[in-house]
Amino acid sequence: MSEPAPGVPVCYRHAGREANIRCQRCERPICTECMRDAAVGFQCPSCIKEGARSTRQGVGPYGGRRSARPQLTSAVLVGINVAVWLAVVATGWHASRLVYRISLLPVGLCESTADPESYFPAADSAALCAQTGSRGEWVPGVADGAVWQLVTSAFTHVELWHIGANMLALFFLGPQVEAALGRARFLAVYLLAALGGSVAAYWLSSVDGYSLGASGAIYGLFGALGVLIQKVGGDLRSIAGLLVVNLVITFAVPNISWQAHLGGLAVGALVTAIIVYAPRGVRRPVVQWSALFGVTALLALAVVLRSAALA
Template identity: 60%
Template sequence: MTQPSGDPAATGVPTCYRHPDRETWIRCQRCDRPICPDCMRDAAVGFHCPQCVQEANRSSRQNRAVYGGERSADPRLTSYVLIAINALVWLGVLATGWKNSDLIARLALVPKGTCESLSSDGYYPTALGERLCTLGTQGDGHWVPGVADGAVWQLITSQFLHVEVWHIAGNMLALWMLGPQLENVLGRTRFLALYLLSGLAGSVAVLWLSGAGQLTLGASGAIYGLFGAYAVIAHKVRADLRSIATLVAVNLFITFAVPNISWQGHLGGIAGGALVAAVLAYAPRARRTQVQALGLGGFLLVLVALVALRVAALS
């Protein structure tokens, strides 16, 4: 008579694939490996082994946002950073003379150069022309270049420049409300691209549709881009559009009803934001990242070409 072996495998009893000395009748639902209680991982149905869980985590899309971007650990962060940049620039304006701050003339968007005179009320430079300014007809005038004179940075810097407290407060409140929601579904990189391209689209609209010496500033173009993007994504997921439609309608009414508001920047921003969101949301899943990159890159090239054409015309 033979004695039974002490090895469970020798008797035909399954043993854990990680702990050969432990008998078990439980198997992984994915790979069918026998697993002991210490190796069991809860799954929607039954249990999975540690190796299958690791493979699933590597191949799953749980770290991807809805439209392909990497999901942000904190979707509020980008909006907070943008708010902080706007606040710092505003504090800089306050610290350097507020409405007479030289930062306004340097950072605000002016299609063609203007003459700034400190003998005026400040805030906006006076469009007198370079020759008159050089001759000093105001006694203290000095020439401030516009985009057509080479100050192309104004297309971007104007998006972060505010003077009045109500202006920066309203824009930053909208960014605080909409930004995290959009970053949550787009991911950080795509959200930042949406914000900056919307602002640039607003600046390009100002460049083409505003007077040559008109000064424009504020983040409203980018903010209206968020409005447009939110509407497109809400339509994509078949959400209730009444709230965003009401918000857009109210803001557009204010745009045209209140003097000294750049309707050009607002309309350019909302159109740009809607277009960027459409590219991001409707890109085919199979080649989503490539299509999104080509779409946004193509839109940027169109904006750059429009800037070049307008500068040539103004020059």
């Protein structure tokens, strides 16, 4: 074989062979033997191998790493909810003193020490509750600084039908959303939807009641799945029909927090839209996580403003 003329590029894999083609991925010169068909142009064997390895590692369409077991995260979330429910049952179930402490109380209440299901409505401050002596115990609400209730309430259930319906929906919807977004982004959608539902309930519900349940997060998954179906041009009718049925139940059945449901739905859809419509490129994760931090900051600001109004 004759040597290439001076100045003619040579294949980086086969010294001495002319290379008039460059790999579309690494841009190194390759000879005809090393040319591999790619989606656009040709790639070298090394880049083909690297591409296959990356595909096996599973980077998802929206920047997240594909979950090897998309059901796992939902199963863990179900386990946490069930564990909290069992703790409520073990400490008295409907009469459990744990319920008021981890549910969402907009303002504190003076709980009866004789009957945990009763409280002293006139004793609406810790000072007034103290005047009841041993008959009352002050339980702080979010406005009193119990901000953890915004999160713990989304993992708290009392009624068996309540936790059963929510966990069934989570196990049906969760793996589908995680399969598309990856584990970290799925958790961001779930937790921010839960927080969004709690913030909506904190703003819009009566200050005399309390809220609990994973429904805000579940409705967030409805919103997320709707955005994902819309993004790929799918048929929204199936998820829309299921959502309409759930919304009818939300407004038709008494004592269901429509505020948390709609808040979770809106935040879940918004967060998912941020993730899937973020511009492609190496900076996509930065844009996604920065925007999600911004949503978190806005929700935190809403909590601060509401707490100031209730102070």
